[in-house]
Amino acid sequence: MRVLVTSSRNTFALDLIRKLGSVGHTVFASDTYDGAVGNHSRFLAGHLATPSPRFETDAFIAAVSDYVEKHSIDLIIPTFEEVFYLAARVADLPSSVRLFAGDFADLARLHDKASFQRLAQDAGVPIPETVVVTSPDELRAAIDSFPRFFARAAFSRGGVGLLTNTGPLAGKIPVEECVPTPEQPWLVQPFVDGPMVCTYSAVVDGKVLAHTTYKAAEQWAHSTAIAFIAVDSTDTLRYTQQLVDALDPGFSGQISFDFVDHGSEAAPDYKIIECNPRPTNGVILLEAGDVSKAIEGKLDEPVVAIAGTERQITLAVLADAFTEPLSHLSKTLHDLLHVRDVGAGWWDGAAMLWSPATIVHGAKISHGDRKEILAALGDDIVWNGEPIEGMSDADASALEAVHAGRA
Secondary structure, eight states, rough: OOOEEEEESSHHHHHHHHHHHHHHEEEEEESSSSOOOGGGOOTTEEEOOOTTTTOOOHHHHHHHHHHHHHOOOOEOOOOOOHHHHHHHHHSSSSSTTTEOOOOOHHHHHHHHHHHHHHHHHHTOOOOOEEEEOOOOOHHHHHHHHHSSSEEEEEEEEESSSSSEEESSTSSSSSGGOOOOSSOOOEEEEEOOOOOOEEEEEEEETEEEEEEEEEEEEEEEEEEEEEEEEEEEEEHHHHHHHHHHHHTTTOEEEEEEEEEEEEEEEESEEEEEEEEEEEEGGGGGGGGHHHHHHHHHTSSOOOOOOOTEEEEHHHHHHHHHHTTOOOGGHHHHHHHHHSBBBTTTTSSSHHHHTTTHHHHHHHHHHHHHTTOOOOTTTTTOOOOOOOOOOTTTTHHHHHHHHHHTTTO
């Protein structure tokens, strides 16, 4: 199979490239800048720098289409929010290529955190009490109603832009900087005690074929995970299948969820928080052959990551050590010595040497906008619920229905 992995700047995109390339697929990569880490893997047959899907949608679709035709690509695997632009313009891609992603209407329903809460409720998956607010006054009234609260925009990602009065991120963002609108609402929920538990799944024809449940053993600035440990998947696999069944029994693509576990290690009690209709770092915890077979739909039963499997992004763990108090040093040293790096065994170290180029890319995007680099890193490939240039009338109507159906 000839595969194009898009948004190759992500560590999990690089992991997908390595895994698919190592089992015999011919893999290509693309991103909006040449220095993306995945563009420099030894497992690639070639790579492409494209225009921004967010800011130059027509040019992005044209560049991808030309590359697909030139290299006879069979499958496009999106790894970030370019998935929405590709799904909305799938009719403009060559008919010979398949997009490993759900329909635009399904993806929009998953990505809009407000409509996703309604979907989870319909699927019988536990959710926290949720208030959707569309103005600053409504936001203040909602957070005043919870002694401990947690709020974020309906379109947000990566643990960035969280408003809360509890935990390590309390007060990091002033409420004055949060401006919900009817077009860009916010969700407010009571703060749920317990660790965050994340999942990754590959789904084909409505059936979950590969699944990981993991906790973030380390986080960068208390948001983005940089070290991961697999945990038991019994409950989350069941919930994921319920959500897929409620969404679309024919769904194919990659899907990831965030839960909070307010039970115990022996008896977890999950409440679902949000969905990323794309891969996350959970794919790193799965074996190459299992990932390949799942994406190809060649499994009769789902494979799951073995509980206890650990991986880390060593460079990020080391860098984060300089931002933590000395009391955290012993854990950092333990992880550096005992936890396997995501690149271990691939003999592909040159790819991660391009990591500084990703930081520089984010710094360029954030310059003048007062955005944190972490938030800016994906700014040219994100989608925040607005109509997409060239989308079909049917998808435009579906998007309106998603907004109208918010919880």
